[in-house]
Amino acid sequence: MRTWKNRQKGVTQVEFTLIALAVLLVIFSIIEFALYFYSIQMANEVTRRAARLATVCYIADRDDIPNLPAVKGLYPPGFSSDNLSITYLDANGVEVNVNEFFSQTPDTGVLNSIFANIRFVKAEADYTFQFMMLSLLINAVGASPEFQTILPAESLGVLRPEDGLGSIEDC
Secondary structure (H helix, E strand, O other): OOHHHHOOOOHHHHHHHHHHHHHHHHHHHHHHHHHHHHHHHHHHHHHHHHHHHHHHOOOHHHHHHHOHHHHHHOOOOOOOHHEEEEEOOOOOOOOOOHHHHHHOOOOOOHHHHHHOOEEEEEEEEOOOOEEEEEHOOOEEEEOOOOOEEEEEEOOOOEEEOOOOOEEOOOO
């Protein structure tokens, strides 16, 4: 003859399993959201540092800035140097074409006119956070805000001595 106690034997294990599953889901969700907010902050910091370096580095070093240790050391998970772009803007916020700085035989007059038009430096990051644990349950992708930092152009890597002749300083 079975008693009431024998029928309740496995209920404790089932209850523990359900509660433990819910607690673990909450713990992993907290950890995942903490990683998400950390990654968002790091992507923002990457644009800030890249823009700061671009204001003091020579324009021809623009493509080297994403790979500098001061910037690359801050990359959040899933971020690469391809996600970071640096552009130069005029006083109206329109992008200035600086391709002449990358040519083999640059024209000094053209470089000076381009250099005179640059008023701001903009660093942008295109980054989307991919959740790990939540994406197993649902297809979760972290909606990322727009990461951009605009700073006023400073020396752009060119020293201006009193005699008016500029010399280039490497970044």
